[in-house]
Amino acid sequence: MGLENILFIVAFAAAVFLFSKNLKAIIRNINLGKDLDISDNKLERWKKMILVAIGQSKMVVKPVSGLMHIIVYAGFIIINIEVLEIIIDGIFGTHRVFAAPLGGLYDFLIGSFEILALLVLVACVVFFIRRNAMTIKRFKMKEMLGWPKTDANIILIVEVFLMGAFLKMNAADQVLQARGVEHYVVAGSYPVSQFLVPIMENFSSGYIIFLERATWWFHILGILTFLNYLPYSKHFHIMLAFPSVFYSKLKPRAEFDNMHSVKKEVEIMFDPDAAPAQSEGPVERFGAKDVADLNWKQLMDSYSCTECGRCSEQCPASQTGKLLSPRKIMMDTRDRLEEVGKGKDKNGKDFSDGKSLLGDYISEEELWACTTCNACVDACPIELNPLSIIMDMRRSLVMEESKIPSELAGMITNIENNGAPWQFSQTDRANWINEE
Amino acid sequence: MSSTLNVNTMAELMAKGEKPEVLFWVGCAGSFDDRAKKITRAFVKILNSVGVNFAILGTEESCTGDPAKRAGNEFLFQMQAMTNIQVMNAYEVKKIVTTCPHCFNTLKNEYPGLGGDYEVLHHSQFLQKLMEEGKLKIEGGEFKGKKISFHDPCYLGRGNGEYEAPRALLEQLDAELVELKRCKSKGLCCGAGGAQMFKEAEPGAKEVNIERMEDVVEASLNIVAVGCPFCMTMMTDGVKNKEKEETLKVYDLAELIAEGNGL
Numbered sequence A: 001m002g003l004e005n006i007l008f009i010v011a012f013a014a015a016v017f018l019f020s021k022n023l024k025a026i027i028r029n030i031n032l033g034k035d036l037d038i039s040d041n042k043l044e045r046w047k048k049m050i051l052v053a054i055g056q057s058k059m060v061v062k063p064v065s066g067l068m069h070i071i072v073y074a075g076f077i078i079i080n081i082e083v084l085e086i087i088i089d090g091i092f093g094t095h096r097v098f099a100a101p102l103g104g105l106y107d108f109l110i111g112s113f114e115i116l117a118l119l120v121l122v123a124c125v126v127f128f129i130r131r132n133a134m135t136i137k138r139f140k141m142k143e144m145l146g147w148p149k150t151d152a153n154i155i156l157i158v159e160v161f162l163m164g165a166f167l168k169m170n171a172a173d174q175v176l177q178a179r180g181v182e183h184y185v186v187a188g189s190y191p192v193s194q195f196l197v198p199i200m201e202n203f204s205s206g207y208i209i210f211l212e213r214a215t216w217w218f219h220i221l222g223i224l225t226f227l228n229y230l231p232y233s234k235h236f237h238i239m240l241a242f243p244s245v246f247y248s249k250l251k252p253r254a255e256f257d258n259m260h261s262v263k264k265e266v267e268i269m270f271d272p273d274a275a276p277a278q279s280e281g282p283v284e285r286f287g288a289k290d291v292a293d294l295n296w297k298q299l300m301d302s303y304s305c306t307e308c309g310r311c312s313e314q315c316p317a318s319q320t321g322k323l324l325s326p327r328k329i330m331m332d333t334r335d336r337l338e339e340v341g342k343g344k345d346k347n348g349k350d351f352s353d354g355k356s357l358l359g360d361y362i363s364e365e366e367l368w369a370c371t372t373c374n375a376c377v378d379a380c381p382i383e384l385n386p387l388s389i390i391m392d393m394r395r396s397l398v399m400e401e402s403k404i405p406s407e408l409a410g411m412i413t414n415i416e417n418n419g420a421p422w423q424f425s426q427t428d429r430a431n432w433i434n435e436e
Numbered sequence B: 001m002s003s004t005l006n007v008n009t010m011a012e013l014m015a016k017g018e019k020p021e022v023l024f025w026v027g028c029a030g031s032f033d034d035r036a037k038k039i040t041r042a043f044v045k046i047l048n049s050v051g052v053n054f055a056i057l058g059t060e061e062s063c064t065g066d067p068a069k070r071a072g073n074e075f076l077f078q079m080q081a082m083t084n085i086q087v088m089n090a091y092e093v094k095k096i097v098t099t100c101p102h103c104f105n106t107l108k109n110e111y112p113g114l115g116g117d118y119e120v121l122h123h124s125q126f127l128q129k130l131m132e133e134g135k136l137k138i139e140g141g142e143f144k145g146k147k148i149s150f151h152d153p154c155y156l157g158r159g160n161g162e163y164e165a166p167r168a169l170l171e172q173l174d175a176e177l178v179e180l181k182r183c184k185s186k187g188l189c190c191g192a193g194g195a196q197m198f199k200e201a202e203p204g205a206k207e208v209n210i211e212r213m214e215d216v217v218e219a220s221l222n223i224v225a226v227g228c229p230f231c232m233t234m235m236t237d238g239v240k241n242k243e244k245e246e247t248l249k250v251y252d253l254a255e256l257i258a259e260g261n262g263l
């Protein structure tokens, strides 16, 4: 085992360690949310996940970006087989360890990886141009300024470099194979990188070995770094999209949950005998003021959100210039959750900074602009539900803080007094029968 | 036009020891809003003409609680729901039809968890059934050949996945059916849902119903068909705003069928 292998093992172990630490922090954050039992309908959930998450059925609603996304996604998954080989080679000092056992299949695989790598590279360049040089409204909305925009660009640029390094590495390898340089077994087929060979033909073998090693290291270190970038990025959706779809709502979209805490109290009002002798546990807060009042699924979804803005593009409020943008609701939830998590890491688990999601991040004006139309949920490629967060915050506003627009307060009073949202007497309900 | 409607209340039937086949849930808009009352009457005319044995709750009906729930007041919603469920369960209601997608959604999806289990149909679904059973013949009449689009109500379409029943009815009118640029699951909200009906919109560049009306104007229709009393209000306002009252009419599905059949 040479120095190179030891270095590799150290880098690899560090990356895995760091990633698992970040992952643990995220899982801890998600678990700050309230319990929610979503263990029903397993079969239907698997089907939905296969269709929507693996099959990306909702991505292709936009055919161009949908198709390009599928290329990048497939490329990402398939090229990871190559990464496995790189890791084994890195640890044991072998070279193209899968070549001998796989034989002809290996040539086919490497050939397909190359074609995919090229497609991914092209798709990422196009994505980059779309985001930066074209005016696509959903990429220009104000929640996308600053870090979110940079984040998206970093991901695309890194992908381009990783794929570039992969192809260049293969080109160098080919030249070395052809020259019969020791250690470089003759293996693989190179439908794309063969076109890079002429650039290198005049270089000395020593220099080409250097290039091959450099791109090899760049490629794998890039991937390990990228792995650790994920937890800070919207790109984390490549992991959480699957559980988010699996646990997404199966009921009709317009059905809202009946709050259990309220149900208990209303039952007591209708039947005083139903009152429990003693109050059970601590009093629950109605609705959501801060992230810990949301449930774990809503919190997990905030990490799954890839900030694509398909939700806000369809949202009637966003489209007509209201402050509300469902994407921002997801982003705010994640930002606040991260803030709470970091606070707890630093100052212990009972830490409170006096801030809250409702008020410090999301305003009443945003919440009251929602028509509960479900366009955002329908548009989201991974079935995230900004509406459920909006509703839980409205509940907190109204039931905890009695903050409600005055016209709505009037509507509520009318229902209380005369069983209709307008001021009409209940006794006039059937007057329509005799009016023409 | 005959104006006497034949309507029984549950209480009246109960007194006679009878039970209707279906409860017509009129809803608050259908009971009190002047424009929506026309929809209610049109629907009853159809029921009468087919001879459907139905009843209403009349003065025993109370708001489903939908606007309270969507406005964040879950207490009031559940109070309303429990009250209505007690009334309906006492009458042993099994089947409900309603002309309001908000009532439809609440009764169908949110009442079962509170003890109210009924078969609930939107009037488009109910009328489609009558049509398929051969009981209702849709003539079209004055609407024949007119250019018509259906504006999907969020709580019927996206909210409950029903896109076909309204279209199946409209097809029978023998009209020229076209789809709006944004339709079915991509249909744009009229702006009234989520209790917005009862408040001014938040500040913005435009009203949602105007944005929607632009889709309608673009399609250069004679008629935009709706299936919700709130959509009716928003679309009617939109037509006024665009000064299209002369050339563009808003009708509920029930009105198109009733008038087309000369009821």
Ligand code: SF4
Pocket (backbone or CB within 6 Å): A311, A314, A315, A316, A317, A318, A324, A325, A326, A369, A370, A371, A372, A373, A374, A375, A376, A377, A386, A387, A390
């Ligand atoms: S449900 Fe609310 S947030 Fe979602 S698209 Fe409709 S108005 Fe926008």
Ligand code: SF4
Pocket (backbone or CB within 6 Å): A304, A305, A306, A307, A308, A309, A310, A311, A312, A326, A327, A330, A379, A380, A381, A382, A383, A384, A385, A386
């Ligand atoms: S919620 Fe869904 S649609 Fe909206 S930005 Fe996030 S991933 Fe995209």
